[in-house]
Amino acid sequence: MRTHDCCVEGRILSRVVKTAETAPTTYAWEIHTSGLRVRAGRRMAVNGMDLSMGIGVHGILGPNGAGKTTLIRALATVLSPAGGSLELMGTTPSGRDLRPIRREIGYLPQQFGFYPRFTVREFVEYMAWLKEMPKNEIPGAVQRAIDRTDLASRADDKMKTLSGGMIRRAGIAQAIVNDPRILLLDEPTAGLDPAQRIQFRELLRSLSGDTCVVVSTHLVEDVAAACTDVVLMADGKLVFQGTPETLAAAGGDSDVGDSPTERGYSALLGRAR
Ligand SMILES: Nc1ncnc2c1ncn2[C@@H]1O[C@H](COP(=O)(O)OP(=O)(O)OP(=O)(O)O)[C@@H](O)[C@H]1O
Numbered sequence: 001m002r003t004h005d006c007c008v009e010g011r012i013l014s015r016v017v018k019t020a021e022t023a024p025t026t027y028a029w030e031i032h033t034s035g036l037r038v039r040a041g042r043r044m045a046v047n048g049m050d051l052s053m054g055i056g057v058h059g060i061l062g063p064n065g066a067g068k069t070t071l072i073r074a075l076a077t078v079l080s081p082a083g084g085s086l087e088l089m090g091t092t093p094s095g096r097d098l099r100p101i102r103r104e105i106g107y108l109p110q111q112f113g114f115y116p117r118f119t120v121r122e123f124v125e126y127m128a129w130l131k132e133m134p135k136n137e138i139p140g141a142v143q144r145a146i147d148r149t150d151l152a153s154r155a156d157d158k159m160k161t162l163s164g165g166m167i168r169r170a171g172i173a174q175a176i177v178n179d180p181r182i183l184l185l186d187e188p189t190a191g192l193d194p195a196q197r198i199q200f201r202e203l204l205r206s207l208s209g210d211t212c213v214v215v216s217t218h219l220v221e222d223v224a225a226a227c228t229d230v231v232l233m234a235d236g237k238l239v240f241q242g243t244p245e246t247l248a249a250a251g252g253d254s255d256v257g258d259s260p261t262e263r264g265y266s267a268l269l270g271r272a273r
Contacts, residue, residue, distance in 0.1 A: 025089075027087070027089055028054075029052045029054050030053060030055065030088070030182050031052070031054075031087070031212060032052050032085075032087040033086050033087070034085045035049075035084030035085065036049040036050075036051070037049075037083035037084050039082045040069075040079075044236060045070035045071075045236050046071050046236045047067070047236035047237055048084065048236070048237060049237065049238050051231065053214065053229070053231075054212060055209070055210060055211065057205075057229070058214045058227060058229045058231055059217060059222065060214060060216040061218075061223060061231070062232060062234055062269075063269065066233040066235065067235070069110055069186055069216065074086060075182070075184055076105060076184050077098050078109075089104060099132065103132055104180055104181045105181070105184065106175035106177070106178060106184065107184045108172055108184070108185045108188055110187050114170070116158065116159050117159075117160065118159050119156050120156070120170050120173070121142060121156060123170055124142045124173045124177055125139075125142050127177060128141055128174075131177070133177070141177050142173075148173070149170070149173040151166065154166060165192045165196055168188065168189075168191050172200070183211050183212070183214070185215045186216045187216055187217060188215060197219075201222065220259070220261050221259065224259070224261040228244075230247045239269065240268045246264075251264035251266065255267040255270070
């Protein structure tokens with residue numbers, strides 16, 4: 001175990017590097033799916049996805065109902081696949097004991113529960129404890145997660161006194177507290193003000209060197225600003241995977257959108273329909 005510093009726009013961010021992180025990996029991709037099918041209710045909301053995602057920030061885009069949340073829930077091992085294959089860090093998550101895989105995952109669901117009387121620190125500590133982090137590492141890890149999400153001044157306030165955007169940030173803090181190898185964020189910027197969204201993009205960039213981050217969003221501009229890879233979905237299927245630059249280059253003047261990335265998004269979706 002050692003401490004690793006990285007510098008983001010002049011700020012030094014420290015985090016504990018686990019021994020497992022410096023060991024050579026035996027798998028090619030943090031996330032690999034082949035023909036993945038996942039049900040949401042009666043619907044096959046993910047219907048044959050082939051995906052490979054490694055270290056970096058992967059932005060999942062797609063219209064309402066495309067299957068983004070369902071895909072992320074399957075990656076978080078909350079939903080079991082109905083077909084195809086799913087490998088996380090080279091392992092197929094199956095059987096009764098999913099804890100070893102879940103310890104390496106951070107997950108911010110679209111809606112998450114918390115005890116309103118817990119302080120921010122207690123909430124993040126509780127989540128660290130649920131993730132079975134070693135007891136002596138928890139206080140430091142909680143403080144780092146709170147600092148990285150800019151909640152230090154509210155750390156000892158009760159969750160019920162926070163604004164919606166601050167609750168979202170507390171949700172991001174609990175997702176990163178265990179320095180996950182795979183970080184899954186479903187609509188993390190919903191409710192954040194513009195300054196907080198910019199800070200969130202900085203956080204994504206600081207994670208992009210050693211974490212496989214999957215972010216579902218409706219904000220095409222977040223993807224252009226902070227993602228190294230874009231996954232575009234429609235009707236449960238993969239429409240496009242590539243860099244934000246390739247996405248932007250797919251659009252033309254006649255496509256709908258206020259920016260090259262938005263026009264690329266509309267063009268690729270239009271072609272898929
Ligand atoms: N519990 C459920 N029961 C039935 N259908 C569901 C359920 N959850 C999702 N669906 C359906 O599955 C499809 C995919 O939903 P999902 O929430 O994964 O899409 P999404 O891309 O995240 O959408 P949004 O952008 O609106 O959040 C939709 O047609 C949705 O109506």
